[in-house]
Amino acid sequence: MSAWANESFDVGLAGGFGDSSFATAESAFDRSRITDKIPIPASVADLCAVDPNDEKYTLGKFAFSTVRVIGQIKSSSITDDGQSIEYIITDPKVSGAEFLVTHYRGISQDDISADPIVEGTEILAFGKLRSFNRKFVIVAFVVREVEDKREIDALALEAKLARLYYTQNIPEMNAMDLSRFDGTILQGAAAAKSDINSGWGMNSSWKDSKQVSSSANKGSINQTYESCRGLTGQRAEIFKYLRINGDEMVGASLDSIRQGISRLVYNPQTFDADIEHLASEGLIYSTSDDFHFAANA
Structure with missing residues (x-):
C-alpha cells in the first residue's frame, strides 16, 4: 500500500517529495539528474498532456521521466513476436483519457508464457516515458493488478500532492519560508543541515538508517x-x-x-x-x- 495512505506518513522524511536534500538551489542540469530517478505518481490524464518530444512529465521547474500510474485496461496485444505486451489503459476518473503501456516479458519461462492481464482490470504500471516507433508510451519495469481498490484513491492523492509540491517549487525554498504551509498538506520537516562530506543535505534519520543498513549487510555470505x-x-x-x-x-x-x-x-x-x-x-x-x-x- 502506498505510503501516502498512511496517516502517520511524514512527507518531510519520505525521500522524493519531502526529501530535504532538495532544499538547496541547483542548476537545471543537476535538478534533472536527480528527478529522473524519482518514480513520480501521475494520473493517465496527466500523462496525456505531456509533450511526446520531451519524454518528461514536467511540474514547475522539475521534469520526471519515471512515473507510476494506475489505469483500467481497455485493450491488450502481444507484440514483437511475443517479446512484449502492449496495454491501452484508461483513467479511472477522467473519461476519454487513455495511455499506452509496453511491458517487455522477462527471461523466465513462466514470464514468457504468461498471458496478458485481462481487459477491464485495474493495473499499476511503473516505468519510463519513451517515444519510439511513432508511439509515446510507458516502458514498464512492472505491471501488476491492483488488488486493493483503496490504492487507486491513494495514488490519485499522491499525484495531486506531487503537482502541488513541485509546481509551488517547495524543494528549493528555504526552510524558513515553509511556515506559510503550516497546517496544510504541504507541511513537511525542516530542511536538514548540509552534509559537509557529501555536499548534500539529508535528514539525520536518513543518515542513521543508511549507516544501520550498511553495517547490517556486513558479515558472512x-x-x-x-x-x-x-x-x-x-x-x-x-x-x-x-x-x-x-x-x-x-x-x-x-x-x-x-x-x-x-x-x-x-x-x-x-x-x-x-x-x-x-x-x-x-x-x-x-x-x-x-x-x-x-x-x-
Whole structure:
C-alpha cells in the first residue's frame, strides 16, 4: 500500500517529495539528474498532456521521466513476436483519457508464457516515458493488478500532492519560508543541515538508517538475506549493493556492481540475466542510462 495512505506518513522524511536534500538551489542540469530517478505518481490524464518530444512529465521547474500510474485496461496485444505486451489503459476518473503501456516479458519461462492481464482490470504500471516507433508510451519495469481498490484513491492523492509540491517549487525554498504551509498538506520537516562530506543535505534519520543498513549487510555470505525481498544468491547481493552504494544522482554502474558484490556469489554467466530480472520486477531501475542502476527500496 502506498505510503501516502498512511496517516502517520511524514512527507518531510519520505525521500522524493519531502526529501530535504532538495532544499538547496541547483542548476537545471543537476535538478534533472536527480528527478529522473524519482518514480513520480501521475494520473493517465496527466500523462496525456505531456509533450511526446520531451519524454518528461514536467511540474514547475522539475521534469520526471519515471512515473507510476494506475489505469483500467481497455485493450491488450502481444507484440514483437511475443517479446512484449502492449496495454491501452484508461483513467479511472477522467473519461476519454487513455495511455499506452509496453511491458517487455522477462527471461523466465513462466514470464514468457504468461498471458496478458485481462481487459477491464485495474493495473499499476511503473516505468519510463519513451517515444519510439511513432508511439509515446510507458516502458514498464512492472505491471501488476491492483488488488486493493483503496490504492487507486491513494495514488490519485499522491499525484495531486506531487503537482502541488513541485509546481509551488517547495524543494528549493528555504526552510524558513515553509511556515506559510503550516497546517496544510504541504507541511513537511525542516530542511536538514548540509552534509559537509557529501555536499548534500539529508535528514539525520536518513543518515542513521543508511549507516544501520550498511553495517547490517556486513558479515558472512551464508547469513540470512534480510530485507532483500526474498532474494538469494547473486540477485540478493546486487540488490544489497545498490541499496547502500552508488552515486546519489546516477546510481551505480554495472562495472562497479560486478566489482562490489561478493566473489563467493558472483557469476558472470548469469549477471546480466539477474540484472534484467531485478529490473523487470521493479526492484531496481536504470538511472542516467542503461548501464547505471539504483535500488527501488
